[in-house]
Amino acid sequence: MCALSANKYDIELKEYFEKKVSEGKNKMLVLNNIRNKLLARVFAVINRQEPYVNLKKYAA
Numbered sequence: 380m381c382a383l384s385a386n387k388y389d390i391e392l393k394e395y396f397e398k399k400v401s402e403g404k405n406k407m408l409v410l411n412n413i414r415n416k417l418l419a420r421v422f423a424v425i426n427r428q429e430p431y432v433n434l435k436k437y438a439a
Contacts, residue, residue: 382413391435392416 385392392413399409424431 381417382410385413385417386410391433 386396387393395416396409396413399412400406420431
């Protein structure tokens, strides 16, 4: 459910989902990739002990 919410509200992950589906990938495969990306973000935040910063909104 977390991956579905992230796909709906996170612009970066939504673009990733749409790009991969348009390439012909299975939707469940892409959702599993999103789950993996979310876990990577969580562990990065824990290891760095700093809050998550969305760099996409700062990019020009």
